Amino acid sequence: MMPMNERKVKYALALSIILLMGIASTYYFLYNQSVKIRISTTTSLYATGLLDYLYDEFKENHSNVVVQFIAVGSGAALKLAEQGDVDMVFVHAPNLEADYIKRGIITNHTIFAYNYFIIVGPKSDPAHIANLTPIEAMKSIYNSCENGQALFISRGDQSGTHQRELLLWNLSGLNPFNKSWYIETGSGMSETLLVANEKNAYTISDIGTFLKLKGDGRLPNLVKLVDKGKILINIYSAYIVETAKTNSDTQKVIKSLMKFILSDTGQELIGSFGVDKYGQPLFYPAKGHEDELREIWQWFVDLAK
Amino acid sequence: MIELRDVWFSYNSGKPIIHGVNLRLSNEITIIIGPNGAGKTTLLKIIACLYKPDKGDVLIDGVNFWKLKSKEKLIMRRKIVYVHENPVLFKGTVMDNVTYPLIIRGHSLEKAREKALKLLKSLKLEYLTDRKRNELSAGEFQLVAIARAIISGAKYIVLDEPTSNLDLEHRIVLESIIREIVKSGKQVIIATHDRLFALKLNTEIIEINNGEIRSILHSKDLYQEIEEFIKKAGKKSLNS
Amino acid sequence: MSFIGEIIEITIRSVTISLSATILSSLWSIPLSLIIARSRSRMTKALMGVLNSLIGFPTVLVGLFLYIIFSSSGPLGGLGILYTPFAIMIGEALLITPLLISLSYEIFSKAYYEYWETSITLGATPAQAFMKLITERFEDIIVVLLIGFSRAIGELGVALMVGGNIRGFTRVFTTTIALEVSKGNFDIALFLGFILLIIVSTTSAIIRIMGGRKSD
Structure with missing residues (x-):
């Protein structure tokens, strides 16, 4: 770098302030x-x-x-x-x-x-929920999880999707909280789906995110299992x-x-x-x-x- | 004349470094001696109006400095210049450094250079004009810093341990510089622990310790002290 | 707009906003750090302790705090700068203030402080002494600013909270990455992350080169 003297520093200072104001006014207009x-x-x-x-x-x-x-x-x-x-x-x-x-x-x-929200899960579908109604599906997932055959991943972030999941548990009369198979990611839909894919677990998703990730080949283990019903x-x-x-x-x-x-x-x-x-x-x-x-x-x- | 009236000072509001110093500096040359940690540098910076005392007044030519408005302070402060024990030179050449006090006082670059060259010539430092700070020896560095202080035109020149970086040759130069300063009607205040140097300047000596004035001596008093020291040291070395 | 066009636009916007934020922040951070360095008070140490702990303050909390202030129902709502690039600029400027003060304090509090004292005793006005000090430590200050810039361009919380990640207006690197991740577009997110990495590592390369330079 060039040796600096006060004059150059003053120029640098003035220049940066002009730059700042220039950017500010451009944005403003x-x-x-x-x-x-x-x-x-x-x-x-x-x-x-x-x-x-x-x-x-x-x-x-x-x-x-x-x-x-x-x-x-x-x-x-x-x-x-x-x-x-x-x-x-x-x-x-x-x-x-x-x-x-x-x-x-x-x-x-x-x-x-x-x-529609969809219930997705592993291809093998250990809880046999395909073609069940949403409420029956939740009950079946619960039982199969309790038997150690499956896991459930929750968003756990108070999002719209998470709230719907809670409503489903509520209507099924079941309480999955504090169960070892109930995993809360506390993050977005994409991350949650990836976790479900890794762990071969069930989860609830919106259709858009699921199709996007599925189309990109990032969810090889997950399939859509339930996608009908007024509650979804x-x-x-x-x-x-x-x-x-x-x-x-x-x-x-x-x-x-x-x-x-x-x-x-x-x-x-x-x-x-x-x-x-x-x-x-x-x-x-x-x-x-x-x-x-x-x-x-x-x-x-x-x-x- | 610079006068200190019951000056107290402490860093970080801790233990006082300077306690209750009363001082009138009226001689052409005043020397302040004392061991390391005695508070010499602190006292000098108070004299140079760089440190504000916690208590007490600093009077410059009868004006109470710390009661002034900032504009008047600038005018008063320009009457005093302080040179650090290990001074710093700015980026650029010796010329750039020596012209700095003139430039900030509003002189044109041309005039400042002319004056600086004249001063460097008179101090026999002309050969350093275009050198950069990393091209100077420790002694040259010190002398350039002193030259830069002199050119400011300040009436009071405060030097902190000016000989600490100097070899014999440069000490002689420094001595002559100090005499030149005094000749031009200015006043010099020097802190040093170098008794030989204090002796040679033949003037009043203020001895301080633990932030207090212990005694006011004269170079002559030091002479006896040194004489005795040499006698003892001589005997010892002869006996061994 | 094409994909590449949009990425170029986001790059320019991110750099502009973060650079402006850094300059803006330096306008108060550097003088403040000098004032702190000059102060002999015992409060200074305590203040520096507080500032140092603020360096790692969660950005999303800074964002939330600013949101509350800039919101239409907040004290500065009338200015209408919420969800504009200005808001991000101000937010980032505030965010990096503790970092800039702390780093410039390091510069000023050491031996470099003597430059100030030297200028003053040689007869400089405070403004002249300040200029001298800046000139003497120019390279160091640029290094500090570049560190601040890296921090600003890499933060997400403020940009998201007060910028709103509005397409074509306040969308910057980090908010785009967050959005693309939530869309499941990991490849795009990674690509953007790569560009961000290039910018930040180029910046730090400059820092290293300049930091390694011995001033004459």
Whole structure:
């Protein structure tokens, strides 16, 4: 390096401050150019890529709009709404949602898609759960685990998937906690599936993550065993946040985004998403099943009470 | 004149290093002697207004330094310059170092260089002008640091153990430099444990120990002390 | 945007944000460390102890703390910087402050402190003495800043909590890696990790080369 003297240091200092301000103002201008809405969502939903996919389509006709997704845990997504940091919420945890609706934080409940949670397990299926109903399957897993023939892996992280698992145990009238065969990973879906694969264990997953990892050949030991039953239905809802400090521009955009998601185009996009990659859709559009889904949604809320 | 009135000082609010020192420095040359750890360096830094006493006043030409506003402090501080026992030189050449006090006082580079060259010539250090700090001997290093202090124009020049890095040849140079400084109407305050050097400067000597003034002597007093020492040492070596 | 295009964009964004954060942090960390180094008080040691223990503070807690402050319902919500690159920048700047202060304190508290005293006694104003000190220890300070940069670019908690990992806006290396892992895209995550490793190890190579340099 060149020998330094005070003058050079002063230049270096001035240069770095100018650089700092330059970067700051560039970001600032880019940032203030467009109408911006923020949506908090659960990581599992965001990780499928559906939301970015929908947004890219939406942008075609709304080039001045910037939609920012913030992917966090289910609980955190709603918490952000409560804090007023987001304009919309996309979530799949009915019992939590009901609480925030009651408190007037989120409104305009809109069910836009659904799919099924799946129970996956080792190919050999020691608990023989294939084609059983979800509740019977849980009972069978429990018995087989108690006999030392199987293991169960839980997310253990209060995510939407974890909550559904807890509901299933609850409805089966069983208590797996503190059992040696009940392993809580406390981490995301991918990590949990990998653990299940390594240990030849049963677990509950969302369809998207499972298909993705299965397609990549990372889950050679796991297969989908149960994927039907009302209790496995996973309902995705969109809400408008009341506590957000929005202006009329953003409100307009929020309305048109809601409209777009429920439009024929939007619903078709949802229904076809992932088919090219996984050979089957990851989501089913809500259109045509609105009343039914709303009933099931309410049923979940009541179940959790 | 620099005056210390009942000065107390401690590091980290621990045991006092300097206790209750009263001092008036009015001679052309004042020497402070004392064993290692006596508080010489601390006292010098208090005199040079680098350390603020916990208690007591430091008066520079009758002005109470630590009661001044920061702008006035700068003006007063520029009257005193302190040279460390192991001084540091800045990056760059000897010229860069010697011009520094002038540059920070707002002189143009050209004028500063001119003045610096004149000073280095008068101190017979001209041959060092373009050397870097790692190209100097320990003695040259010390002398350059002293030259840099002199050029600041300070009225009071405070030297901490200036002879500790010097060989005989450079000690002679230093002595003549000190005499030159005094001739130009400035005042020198030196801390040293080098009694021979103190003797040669022929002036008032303040002896301190444990942060207190033990006695005020004169070089002559040291002469007797050294004479006796040599006699004893001589007898011993003759007897053995 | 293409895959490669997006990765380049994330790389540029990550480096820019973390570099700005480092510069920003140095604006207060270096003067503060000098003040601490100059102080003779007994509090200084205690303060340095606290700062040193803060170096390993969980980043996600720093993130949470800043989230609470920057949130619309928080004390600084009005600024509207939550979920912007500024928020990450400020967060990282705060995150690396204890590290920068601690490391620069090491530089200033040793013999180098004499440079300050020397400048002052030669008649420098505090500002001039500060400049002199920075000049004398320039290489060391750059090394400190690069260490701070490595820490900033490699942290996840703050970037995730106050940045929000928004595509094309606040998505940086670490948040992308976390997202790709949760998607099951381990190959992409590993590739990004590899780029991050290159950046960090290049940085530390520079640190080593500069640290090994004897100043003239």
